[in-house]
Amino acid sequence: MASGNVTITTSANWIPEIWSSDVQEAVEFSQVIEKRVNREYEGEVSSMGDTVNIQTTTNYTANTKSAATDVTFETHTTPQVQLLINIHQYAAFRVEKIAEKQAMPGWREKQTRKLGYSLGRAREVTLSALFDGFADNGTIGTLGTELTDADYLTAWQKLAEAGAIDNMGEADEALSIFLSPAAVAAALKIEK
Numbered sequence: 496m497a498s499g500n501v502t503i504t505t506s507a508n509w510i511p512e513i514w515s516s517d518v519q520e521a522v523e524f525s526q527v528i529e530k531r532v533n534r535e536y537e538g539e540v541s542s543m544g545d546t547v548n549i550q551t552t553t554n555y556t557a558n559t560k561s562a563a564t565d566v567t568f569e570t571h572t573t574p575q576v577q578l579l580i581n582i583h584q585y586a587a588f589r590v591e592k593i594a595e596k597q598a599m600p601g602w603r604e605k606q607t608r609k610l611g612y613s614l615g616r617a618r619e620v621t622l623s624a625l626f627d628g629f630a631d632n633g634t635i636g637t638l639g640t641e642l643t644d645a646d647y648l649t650a651w652q653k654l655a656e657a658g659a660i661d662n663m664g665e666a667d668e669a670l671s672i673f674l675s676p677a678a679v680a681a682a683l684k685i686e687k
Contacts, residue, residue: 518605523612528622531671536578547578582621586613626673641681 503510539547553571560566588606595603654660659670674682 514599516599520605521609524616524619526615526619528671528673529615529619532622533669539578540580545580547580549576549578551576584614584617586610586617623673641684642678644685647682647685 536547536549551573553573555569555571558567587610590598590603590606651660651664654666654670655662658667660666
C-alpha cells in the first residue's frame with residue numbers, strides 16, 4: 496500500500512531552497528575613543544611628512560617679592576611631543592566579475608561597508624592600547640576587579656587635583672573618561 500507515496504526524496508527536484516534578501520551582519524563595536532581624538536594637527540601632514548613636532552609650554556610659579564630683594568628668574572626646558580605617522584593599515588577583498596554579476600543586489604555595498612568598519616575598529620583598538628603606555632597614569636583599581644566606592648572617590652580626587660575637574664565636579668570640555676563594559680556594570684551595582 497505504501498509503495499506509491501511521494502516522499503521528500505522523490506520530490507527533491509521540486510523543493511526549492513529559499514535565499515533571504517535580508518542579511519545577518521557581524522556585530523560591530525561602537526567607536527568611543529576615536530571620536531574624542533584631538534585632530535588639530537592633521538593639517539600639518541596633509542601633503543608630506545611622517546612626524547609633527549609639537550612644542551609644549553610650562554606654567555611658571557607666582558612668587559612673593561619682598562622689598563629690596565632681587566627677583567629669581569625661572570628657567571624651564573620644555574619637552575617636545577612627537578606625533579608619528581607610522582601605521583599604514585588596509586582591508587581588502589577581490590571580486591571576480593562573474594561573482595559580482597551573479598550576486599544578489601546590494602551584496603558589494605555591504606561588503607565595502609564592512610571594509611570601512613574594519614579600518615575604524617583597528618584605529619579604535621590601536622588608540623585603546625595607548626593608555627597602557629602612560630607614565631604615572633594614576634591607575635585606580637585592579638584590572639579584572641570591579642571598581643568600588645573608594646575607587647571612584649580616589650579617581651574623582653585625582654582628577655580634581657590634576658585640574659581636570661573643579662571641586663563641584665564640573666569637567667573641562669576636553670576631559671574624557673573611558674570605562675570598560677565590566678566597569679560600567681560594576682558602577683551600576685553601586686549606583687554611581
